[in-house]
Amino acid sequence: MRALVLAGGAGTRLRPITSTSAKQLVPVANKPILFYGLEQIRDAGVTEVGIIVGDTAADIEAAVGDGSALGISVTYLRQEAPLGLAHAVLTAADFLGDEDFVMFLGDNLIEGGIGDLVASFERDRPAAQLLLKQVPDPERFGVAVLADDGTIERLVEKPADPPSDLALVGVYLFTSAIVDAARRISPSARGELEITDAIQQLLDDGQTVRASRVEGWWLDTGKKDELLDANRIVLGTVTQRIDGDVDQDSTVTGAVVVEAGAVVTGSVLRGPAVIGADARIVDSYVGPFTSIAEGCVVTRSEVEFSVLMQGCVLTDVPRIEASLLGREVRVSRGARRPAAHRLLLGDHSDVELAEGS
Structure with a gap:
């Protein structure tokens, strides 16, 4: 089994922090978010890792290097533009070959690692196995609709009217069938090749797609408050x-x-x-x-x-x-008069001044 880690996004929701650095390198408890996922992949016994990179490739490569410090072997795969998760799979097709693989979004954190998930996938080998988590705002995510027996019936990407509250967590396990499925889908209204459409193609082909639920916490660190919450939770373990x-x-x-x-x-x-x-x-x-x-x-x-x-x-x-x-x-804090706030702020900055300050 191999791993595909996505670290090519622009991180627009974390600007201005990500205007000059990769969102996957923003620290949680003084360690880049990306490293948590790489360590969980390694701990699950997967050491051949392809990392999808984009405009921040130099930063990612400088931080991770060849992966030896983390106990993995890294191959960098340049995605021409952020054209969707299924496009990232196609970008990595040569690296993946006919291998099963785990796909991990580089700005996600989950509790407890992925060892059990990988073990169950290797035992049963469905075409795909997805992690799901109940969320209060499913319209922000790809969501899954389950059949009565708990298998996945259909998937919808960021629906305006969500048919369920089960969000796809940023960890997926696939056989090589997903590559063929990704080749047969069309771009969404967003102009991207959606991984939900590729998985739906597997379902339409009669392939087995299984769901596992995240019992602990799952953190998508794409915004400031989410990142602070992730920092709070991880610090609670030190x-x-x-x-x-x-x-x-x-x-x-x-x-x-x-x-x-x-x-x-x-x-x-x-x-x-x-x-x-x-x-x-x-x-x-x-x-x-x-x-x-x-x-x-x-x-x-x-x-x-x-x-x-x-x-x-x-x-x-x-x-x-x-x-x-x-x-x-x-x-x-300046002592000059008249007393005033003096700010030098970049694009997309966000400042909240205390009342009476």
Whole structure:
């Protein structure tokens, strides 16, 4: 079995963060989202991995390399444009050959890994096996309609009037029959070759398509609030580890990770939280569900339930929460008069000022 990981999307819902970097590399608990999926694929015993890349190919390749650090072997597959998941399958046709494969969307996180799913697929070998999850907003996803015996009856991509609330999670298992099915479908109204249409083609051909339900959490990290929620959930699994330098004037409570090279002075850290390598936390408060990446500097500031990417600097900031700060962002409190907010923001930025601030 091989794996096909999709990491070519533009990530428009996470702009401006993704205006300069791949959405699959945005960190959750200080690790790129993409790495969680690659590790779950490896842990399921699949080591030959093709990664679909697009305009952010250089960033993805720099982060993952040849895959050896993750225990996998990686082949990069360039998709000419984001023309749909079934188009990605056709792009990878030569790499996949006649092998069964698992397809994993690179910005998804699921609880518990995919080992059991892969094992059941290899045992029974349906043409396709899909993961489903009950969701409150099925119109955002491809949805499945199940027959009375629990098999999949039909699929609909992002329906305006959803026939069910069972969304397709971004993990699929296929035999090579899906490649032939993808070749026989037409672009949707969105101009894309939809994987739901290719799977529907399998159903129309009389092939067996099975469903498995996600019992734990599934996180699609395409938006800021979703990413913060993913960060909260993953941080809830960490245990305290102090490899950096925390002085005697600081207080550490709960599951806090302080990586090697980080320095914490005169500060309060309340977990779960992660402080990255070579970060500096000075006379500050870092509250629960916060990830501070490597090289960040937080001075006389408070931050909680937030993600700070590499090299962020906070200085004299009274309070930041529920925030996502991109690489090298600087936020400070000025003393100049007249008192005013002074902002330098890129396209698609989103700023919410506290009342009375």
